Amino acid sequence: MKFMLMLYADDKAGAQIPQAEMAKVMETMSAYQAALEKAGAFVATSALAPSWEARTLRMEGGEIAGRDGTFVNQGGELKVHDGPYADTREQLGGYYIIDAPGMDEALQWAARCPAAQWGPIEVRPYHAGYAPN
Amino acid sequence: MRYMMLIHHDETALSQAEQKQLWADYAAFNDALAKAAGGETGVRLQPASAATTVRATGDRTDVIDGPYADTKEQFAGYFFVEAADLDEAIAWAKRCPSHRYGSIEIRPVHDPKSGW
Numbered sequence: 001m002k003f004m005l006m007l008y009a010d011d012k013a014g015a016q017i018p019q020a021e022m023a024k025v026m027e028t029m030s031a032y033q034a035a036l037e038k039a040g041a042f043v044a045t046s047a048l049a050p051s052w053e054a055r056t057l058r059m060e061g062g063e064i065a066g067r068d069g070t071f072v073n074q075g076g077e078l079k080v081h082d083g084p085y086a087d088t089r090e091q092l093g094g095y096y097i098i099d100a101p102g103m104d105e106a107l108q109w110a111a112r113c114p115a116a117q118w119g120p121i122e123v124r125p126y127h128a129g130y131a132p133n
Numbered sequence: 134m135r136y137m138m139l140i141h142h143d144e145t146a147l148s149q150a151e152q153k154q155l156w157a158d159y160a161a162f163n164d165a166l167a168k169a170a171g172g173e174t175g176v177r178l179q180p181a182s183a184a185t186t187v188r189a190t191g192d193r194t195d196v197i198d199g200p201y202a203d204t205k206e207q208f209a210g211y212f213f214v215e216a217a218d219l220d221e222a223i224a225w226a227k228r229c230p231s232h233r234y235g236s237i238e239i240r241p242v243h244d245p246k247s248g249w
Contacts (some may be wrong), residue, residue: 006208007198015162023248047245056231058235066161069154071151078227086202121186122200127176130176130177131176
């Protein structure tokens with residue numbers, strides 16, 4: 001069963017950490033990835049650019065209506081906003097996708113992740129049939 | 134540049150939409166993605182209610198039911214696109230059926246070659 005471990009951290013605080021120190025921190029993340037790989041639990045990982053580089057699209061106003069075999073929003077306008085979807089104390093900074101027998105095992109992997117030391121990790125299973133390979 | 138497109142939608146509104154049409158739209162969108170934007174289709178997570186959040190404080194690890202952020206719309210899934218710039222990524226977000234039920238966050242993926 002595939003799970004997404006969503007790593008949240010204060011990205012403004014993270015940006016203040018000197019490069020050399022951050023490189024060492026990333027080595028602990030590489031070691032964690034190696035442990036996942038050794039256990040056959042690793043699927044994928046990515047780090048995201050800071051949340052202030054995000055843009056969020058939102059349809060504003062209008063009504064959703066069926067037309068010509070699809071749905072369209074009539075009268076609404078698609079707006080592009082600066083920043084991430086949610087304005088939160090910590091921000092999504094990256095993720096691991098892992099393969100684990102169940103939520104308990106996935107939580108054990110999350111607790112072992114170095115990122116659990118500096119921010120919360122949300123663990124979510126994938127919808128059946130829509131998980132990554 | 135590689136962008137992660139994070140879909141946040143209102144789970145209740147989505148469940149009330151005409152399902153056959155919605156998923157036909159999604160199938161068409163995924164086909165277009167697979168052909169044009171690097172061969173990857175989108176993925177879908179289980180509802181936010183199936184999430185668990187781990188937070189470590191010193192030696193203590195708290196395990197909390199539910200997602201990290203309690204929001205009007207919920208993080209539901211994502212897809213990746215290879216796009217020349219933000220405008221091209223925005224065009225892909227506009228094609229995603231979920232933009233009708235919430236919002237789509239566009240985040241550049243960090244390139245490790247550019248350092249930390």
